[in-house]
Amino acid sequence: MDWILLTNDDGIEAVSLQNLVSELHNKGFGVIVFAPKENNSAVSMKITLGKAISIEAVPDDRENVFQYSIGGTPCDCVIAALDGGLAKFHPGVIPKLLASGINLGPNLSQDAYHSGTMAAAREAGMYGMPAIASSWSSFDPEGMEVSLDATVQLIERVMKILPSKPNNLNRPHIDASAPHLSDWPNSPTHGWKDNPIAALRNCFSNGEIFLNLNVPVSWNGKFLTTRLGMRWYRSAISFVEGTSTFKLGAARIYTDVVHRGDVDADLKGFASVSCLPCWPHTHPLEANPELLAWCLENSAEGFPNWL
Numbered sequence: 001m002d003w004i005l006l007t008n009d010d011g012i013e014a015v016s017l018q019n020l021v022s023e024l025h026n027k028g029f030g031v032i033v034f035a036p037k038e039n040n041s042a043v044s045m046k047i048t049l050g051k052a053i054s055i056e057a058v059p060d061d062r063e064n065v066f067q068y069s070i071g072g073t074p075c076d077c078v079i080a081a082l083d084g085g086l087a088k089f090h091p092g093v094i095p096k097l098l099a100s101g102i103n104l105g106p107n108l109s110q111d112a113y114h115s116g117t118m119a120a121a122r123e124a125g126m127y128g129m130p131a132i133a134s135s136w137s138s139f140d141p142e143g144m145e146v147s148l149d150a151t152v153q154l155i156e157r158v159m160k161i162l163p164s165k166p167n168n169l170n171r172p173h174i175d176a177s178a179p180h181l182s183d184w185p186n187s188p189t190h191g192w193k194d195n196p197i198a199a200l201r202n203c204f205s206n207g208e209i210f211l212n213l214n215v216p217v218s219w220n221g222k223f224l225t226t227r228l229g230m231r232w233y234r235s236a237i238s239f240v241e242g243t244s245t246f247k248l249g250a251a252r253i254y255t256d257v258v259h260r261g262d263v264d265a266d267l268k269g270f271a272s273v274s275c276l277p278c279w280p281h282t283h284p285l286e287a288n289p290e291l292l293a294w295c296l297e298n299s300a301e302g303f304p305n306w307l
Contacts, residue, residue, distance in 0.1 A: 001064060002159060003030040005086075005095040005129070007077045009103065009116030011039045012058065012069045015141065016102040019148050021065060027152065029159075030064040032095060034081040037069045041105070045119040047079065048072045055080065057089075066090065074100065074120035082127045082170065094165045098124040099155055101134035102147050106214055108137070108262045109231040112276065118212055125207035125278030128168040132158065132211040137266050147215035150223070150271045154213055157307045161201055168206050176284040180208060180291055184282055192291045199288075200275075200295055200306035208287045211304075212274040216266045224270035225299035229261025260296055275304055 004024055008017045012035035024031050037054070040046075054071035068085070070077045078098065086093060100120040107115040117133045124131035132154060136147035179191030180203035192199035203209050234252040239245070255263050262272040275295055277287040299305040 001028075001030045003032060003093055003095040004155065004159075005081055005098045005124075006031060006033045007035045007074055007081075007098065007100050007120045009036065009040045009043065009074045009100075009120065011036050012067065014104070016104060016136065016144060016147070020099070020102055020151060021067070023148055023152050024155070025062055025065050027156070030093070031066070032081070032086065032090065032093065033058075033067040034070055034077040034085060035067075036074060036077060037071050040073050040116050042114045043073050043116045043119070044114050045075050045123060046073045047075045053080070055085070074116040075123040078120050078123040078127065082124065082129060094169065096130070096162045096165065097155065097158060098129050098131040099134065099151070100124075100131065101213075102144070102151055103133070103135035104141060104144070105135065105139045106137035106266065107133065107135040107212065108214055108266060108272070109229050112212070112228060118276075121210040121212070122276075122278050125210045128171045128207045129166050130158070130162055130205050130207060130210075132213060134213040135215070137214050137216045143217060146219045150215045150219065151213060154211065154223075154273065154303070157303055158211070161307060162205055166205065166207070167202075174285075178202065178206075180288055181284070182286040182288045184286065188290055189288075190290070192288060196291060196294055197306045199291055200304070203287050203291065204275075204306070207278055208285055209275050209277055209292070212262070212272075212276050214262055214266055214272045216269055216271065218269050219271055220269040222270055223273055223302050224260070224265040225296060225302070225304045226260050226262040226265050226272040226274045227258070227296055228274060228276070229258040229263030229265075230256040231263045232256075273303060
């Protein structure tokens, strides 16, 4: 049986997460959930250091569905699962993929820095686990069933190209010379050009990139391979009269046009699928930017060409 590890940042009781659990179970996948006990939106890659973190099994009578409530952040949940939790509670079960979401609210453009949903996928990649993040581009849950359909389509497509278990889970070996990696600060290498599809699949299956899915409110049923676009939060601070406090929350959002940008795709009704690096620029495991550019420019309307 193929297993999928799920998490989110909206909390384990989020309807969108539980709907995804049910749909994947109905599709015949084994599902293990390690998700925050409470809402942890916009915490980015925050982790809880030096404090006890609670973990509680959540009863679920379905076969091959196991759920755990974690008293921490999305990244805490990923670390708990991959760095000992799965081995402790379900020895021998190794998920092929981590899926984070489905988030209520978009994760586009610079949201990549703040999103707990995306942070969980990035953390999984850093542990060598292939990962996707999925978001519904509205804070109104009405109609978000279409995001479930899009997410499951992407998961099913991804599962078909993944090895039976992650190639480098918890990174027991490192190959910084792999052709799908950047060779910075040296001159760019082009070893990936012999087989770019294989290089991209290795890049994903080793956790050097993750996929970020955003499904718009008026989804046209189609997908588009994208990069991060540009959107700007204006008037983000509102002071509370009569107190020494203020609240964060953008009153207005502006966008700039970006070729194949995720924001642009969202506004046109496409479900955006972005291939994003897990490791920062200058890190030895940074995904080769020229390889990612090749993928973007050679993926016609639809999923990335390596899927």
